[in-house]
Amino acid sequence: MEMDTIAAISTPMGEGAIGIVRVSGPDAFNIVNRLYQGKKPLIEVDSHTINYGHLIDPVSSDIIEEVMVSILKAPRTYTKEDMVEINCHGGLISVNKVLQLVLNEGARLAEPGEFTKRAFLNGRIDLSQAEGVMDLIRAKTDRAMNVAINQVEGKLSKRVQTLRQALLETVAHVEVNIDYPEYDAEEMTLEVLQEKASYVSSEIDRLLQTAHQGKILREGLSTVIIGRPNVGKSSLLNNLVHENKAIVTDIPGTTRDVIEEYVNVRGVPLRLLDTAGIRQTEDIVERLGVERSRKVVNDAELVLLVLNYNEELTTADEELFQLSEGRDTIIIVNKTDLPEKIDMKRIQSLAGSRPIVTTSLLKDEGVDELEEAIRHLFFAGDLETGDMSYVSNSRHIALLTQAKKTIEEALGAVEAGMPIDMVQIDITKAWELLGEVIGESVSESLIDQLFSQFCLGK
Numbered sequence: 001m002e003m004d005t006i007a008a009i010s011t012p013m014g015e016g017a018i019g020i021v022r023v024s025g026p027d028a029f030n031i032v033n034r035l036y037q038g039k040k041p042l043i044e045v046d047s048h049t050i051n052y053g054h055l056i057d058p059v060s061s062d063i064i065e066e067v068m069v070s071i072l073k074a075p076r077t078y079t080k081e082d083m084v085e086i087n088c089h090g091g092l093i094s095v096n097k098v099l100q101l102v103l104n105e106g107a108r109l110a111e112p113g114e115f116t117k118r119a120f121l122n123g124r125i126d127l128s129q130a131e132g133v134m135d136l137i138r139a140k141t142d143r144a145m146n147v148a149i150n151q152v153e154g155k156l157s158k159r160v161q162t163l164r165q166a167l168l169e170t171v172a173h174v175e176v177n178i179d180y181p182e183y184d185a186e187e188m189t190l191e192v193l194q195e196k197a198s199y200v201s202s203e204i205d206r207l208l209q210t211a212h213q214g215k216i217l218r219e220g221l222s223t224v225i226i227g228r229p230n231v232g233k234s235s236l237l238n239n240l241v242h243e244n245k246a247i248v249t250d251i252p253g254t255t256r257d258v259i260e261e262y263v264n265v266r267g268v269p270l271r272l273l274d275t276a277g278i279r280q281t282e283d284i285v286e287r288l289g290v291e292r293s294r295k296v297v298n299d300a301e302l303v304l305l306v307l308n309y310n311e312e313l314t315t316a317d318e319e320l321f322q323l324s325e326g327r328d329t330i331i332i333v334n335k336t337d338l339p340e341k342i343d344m345k346r347i348q349s350l351a352g353s354r355p356i357v358t359t360s361l362l363k364d365e366g367v368d369e370l371e372e373a374i375r376h377l378f379f380a381g382d383l384e385t386g387d388m389s390y391v392s393n394s395r396h397i398a399l400l401t402q403a404k405k406t407i408e409e410a411l412g413a414v415e416a417g418m419p420i421d422m423v424q425i426d427i428t429k430a431w432e433l434l435g436e437v438i439g440e441s442v443s444e445s446l447i448d449q450l451f452s453q454f455c456l457g458k
């Protein structure tokens, strides 16, 4: 495939001490060289060096920028193509000027994710690694970042490849048996097949067991705070936001009013739903009515139900218990600095197995216990990100689930005494499904769609 030369601003837009314009493709050196004035022409400098100089407007011969230019010769580069990185002064105007010069000289403006897409198309990384790059950019907690880094480094890819290899061996074994029936006893082939397929199936299971946590790490845990007016919902929200690093992200392709707020609670990224609404009106039930509140609660993965220690339980409180039935819920009995008026025994019986935490948000008491309860609810048993490859991406989860199902069908067919070449079809199908995780046999349109979710300049 003949590639053209692409360019984009790689540093975040806005203020910043330096800005970087990245150029990649067969013409990268020539394009930048025509704009550059330094000790030596760029086409004569060594690869992987950084060179001080100036960018000159080729029409007016004016000096445009003072720059440091990195020259990176293929294939040891991010895209596996010739690459140039122009470090210039930060700030919108100067970076954009540099980009414009490069585009005028014949580079094309890169699409979002196109650098990473080239790394994938040129075989430097596989698809799950590329998806890891995207997750890395968006990671909201250190743990989420570790998961993404593992994926970029290819930990998930390696595990998937090992499993594919095992399936391939099974298929090869069956193949031999079909071609040379006298070579191997059919019985033994079946045994090998069952053993290998069961192994792969249980390994996929182990991967899928990480999916729940992986997905939370990657996407955040949608959280809603409910409670009657004045129980302390806003105080709780403020406490969580101030004690922890709040991360505000805007989701690409959406308008500003759906900006989401994340807080990192002991490694659990909470995505606070509808926080603006809570701030404004204090009471979602009152504001939305019971039916719509039910929907908000049902959409949440974590419900924080706040009660007032200093007041008797009301029917409205009891309704909230019902509303959150069956959801992961933490009951927070707030205002313990005031005299006990609520019936704690009754709360315990209403809560059932849902954890109860008592707090005085006014005095900042009980918040540690609350945070621990949140962590425990989702990461009971410690979460190791060191060696584990988490499956965190919905696309991967779907493919792994399908692959496992297909293998199980194959095993069922063996049990039922189906002909072995029928079984082989399922095993081959599972092998293909696993291949899609790392980007083998995925369609071009899917690839385009995945990469278009990237930021510009990556």
Ligand code: GDP
Residues within 6 Å of the ligand: 227, 228, 229, 230, 231, 232, 233, 234, 235, 236, 282, 334, 335, 336, 337, 338, 359, 360, 361, 362, 363
């Ligand atoms: P919301 O209506 O549920 O959002 O409740 P707020 O967070 O706005 O709190 C209502 C009032 O209760 C405010 O005056 C808070 O200062 C007060 N408050 C919140 N938490 C506590 C607490 O733990 N103890 C006491 N005594 N007052 C609290």
Ligand code: ZN
Residues within 6 Å of the ligand: 230, 233, 234, 235, 282
């Ligand atoms: Zn409030």
